[in-house]
Amino acid sequence: MKTRTIIIAAASMLLAAASCQQKEQKAPIGLITEPTPASTNVNGKEYPKINPDLSVVFQVNAPEAETVILDLGKQYPMAKNADGIWEVTSEPQVPGFHYYSLIVDGVKVADPSSQLFYGTGMMCSAIEIPEVGVDFYLPQDVPHGEIRMQRYWSDLTQSWRTCYVYVPAEYDQNPSKRYPVLYIYHGGGEDETGWAIQGKADNIMDNLIAGKEAVPMLLVMDRGEALVPNARMADGPRSMFNFSSVDMLASQELIPMIDSKYRTIADRDHRAITGLSMGGFIAWSVGLNHPELFAYIGGFSGSGMAQNPDAYPASLNDQYKLLFISTGSDESPQMHSTVTNFRDVLEKNGVKHIFYESMGTGHEWLNWRRCLKEFAPMLFKD
Amino acid sequence: MKTRTIIIAAASMLLAAASCQQKEQKAPIGLITEPTPASTNVNGKEYPKINPDLSVVFQVNAPEAETVILDLGKQYPMAKNADGIWEVTSEPQVPGFHYYSLIVDGVKVADPSSQLFYGTGMMCSAIEIPEVGVDFYLPQDVPHGEIRMQRYWSDLTQSWRTCYVYVPAEYDQNPSKRYPVLYIYHGGGEDETGWAIQGKADNIMDNLIAGKEAVPMLLVMDRGEALVPNARMADGPRSMFNFSSVDMLASQELIPMIDSKYRTIADRDHRAITGLSMGGFIAWSVGLNHPELFAYIGGFSGSGMAQNPDAYPASLNDQYKLLFISTGSDESPQMHSTVTNFRDVLEKNGVKHIFYESMGTGHEWLNWRRCLKEFAPMLFKD
Secondary structure (H helix, E strand, O other), X not given: OHHHHHHHHOOOHHHHHHHHHHHHHOOOOOOOOOOEEOOOEOOOOOOOEEOOOOOEEEEEEOOOXXXXXXXXXXXXXXXXXXXXXXXXXXXXXXXXXXXXXXXEOXXXXXXXXXOEEEEOOEEEEEEEEOOOOOOOOOOOOOOOOEEEEEEEEEOOOOEEEEEEEEEOOOHHHOOOXXXXXXXXXXXXXXXXXXXXXXXXXXHHHHHHHHOOOOOOOEEEEOOOOOOOXXXXXXXXXXXXOOOHHHHHHHHHHHHHHHHHHOOEOOOHHHEEEEEEOHHHHHHHHHHHHOOOOOOEEEEXXXXXXXXXXXXXXXXXXXXXXEEEEEEEOOOOHHHHHHHHHHHHHHHHOOOOOEEEEEOOOOOOHHHHHHHHHHHHHHOOOO | OHHHXXXXXXXXXXXXXXXXXXXXXXXXXXXXXXXXXXXXXXXXXXXXXXXXXXXXXXXXXXXXXXXXXEEEOEEEEOEEOOOOEEEEEOOOOOOEEEEEEEEEOOEEEOOOOEOEEEEOOEEEEEEEEXXXXXXXXXXXXXXXXXEEEEEEEEOOOXXXXXXXXXXXXXXXXXXXXXXXXXXXXXXOOOOOOHHHHOOOHHXXXXXXXXXXXXXXXXXXXXXXXXXXXXXXXXOOHXXXXXXXXXXXXXXXXXXXXXXXXXXXXXXXXXXXXXEEOHHHHHHHHHHHHOOOOOXXXXXXXXXXXXXXXXXXXXXXXXXXXXXXXXXEOOOOXXXXXXXXXXXXXXXXXXXXXXXXXXXXXXXXXXXXXXXXXXXXXXXXXX
């Protein structure tokens, strides 16, 4: 199809020149053949620049600064050149989506050259390191669904909230058809924009649905946080694993709103819930608390509580059609064991489940994009 | 309706307590009665904090920095306290949406406590100063439309683009009804997210449509920039006022895509185009170049070229149903005169038009929100 469009474009000399040239020079998807500005840079910015070995050159203009450090998980002191430009080249990076910051004279700030993403509790710089030959999360030449920003009033929190709703490409073409729904939560320090922006959930679902791997479904991306007066979910570690507020909001307000505004199949057999990291714990907590609402539960780099094995009896398999957990092979031992210890609990209790490990990825979005690609095709098929 | 929901909520002691309390304490919309965190702060951040006189207290934790300056249009040197927290209180601010930065040892950075917005060519901090009694751009208890992120492939630029499309609340309830479309562009250094995020266009349209002031319509928010190979629009001042690439993209790709994916009334009488600042110049340039596509043209703080008076003959009134221009009373003399000089040209040439001046606002988003509120009700009524 692209070939055809290019032939058509060829009618215009100007375009023909440009696009054919592009065509010839086109490298395999994700292959870096020369130093290339990151796709996560602000429109038109040259740095950060990814080298063929996946090392990254960072630059910032800060003539008056005393010290500038790149914080990419590992810290790299930057060096100032004669023009006052600070620069450093990182070690080769693993493919994936990596948050980073600049530390200017001790102040952690965002890189003005980077697009910013709500992560780590602030608007944060990040760099996308492509993976050669991998395009499941990239826009492809397939029908495209939409992500819709849905505002709704919450009596529980006495506030307006916005959730993001993915609808498949066919949604508006089938005004009488109803669809199953996957509720999917972000991680700690992120918000409802995570799956839409960092997660590229719309591309992943467009591609899975076009390839007939997943059935057409809606995704609902709401904030995994709800400041319900006198409830305590949102005030930090002390209540990190108390999801009662999110549970109340999802079961009493979010799901009824979605079922009223969208053409959903409003029963448990056509509802799934998952999330990443903190969102995975939310999904398992809310999902197990509401068998009347959900038949499928997933958790990516976050799931149930290994410390509480009795809460996960084999009888869960009678209630739920799917129990899915996953982690990245390169996550920190502590993160990794959170999930593998829980897997051991499920196995010890004889709870049938799916365990997926994303090889070579850490606690980051490429990992979770792969998890969604694994999880979504298992939903709503019977 | 809120009262009713609160009575219902009262069934739950917990909620009743919270919501009634809130009810009693509720001040008039936009009135700051005590130092209050800005609505533009990142979730839960205490600073920037707006005082009742609309002065603003800014803080940043930077113990090792030598100098920290708040750049709020005017620069305010900040002072460091014993804990290494830098603080300054600005002069009283005019209501509106103001971009700002922190300058840490000479480096212009975003405030980690602020939500960030794509403006000034980077992700930029901003503070919303509320206006007492003004809620036309706030979410209200009315039916809510949606903003949909629409990806589309552009042959002209050989790239995937995303435009934002507002659809009115009734859109999905009337699967056979077709709607007029307003194409609306952002300003220089901003992008397609501007009207959706800073502009609060969905709230403004929801409220206008619910109040029967504007007819239900779609808004299409695309990027006012297109890197068409060998065309020059996007490389800076030299081609600042050459919108041929955007013109090609809008007329050849964007409009056909929208008319194919949405239930539009696909004729000139049901299409309008406007924008702010650079986007206003885009709207007048593209609108006048395509009388076959548009019957309504607007420009907010940016319009036509006073330097080229012959391009605006009285006969325009035979072609177009509405020619709208506007500016803010407190914009810089240069910005202000750009529009008023063009108004003089229209008057001299006998071109009937609407001129609107937003009193007390500068070259910022409260100004442009008001312009949309004035402009949208004039569209598609005959």
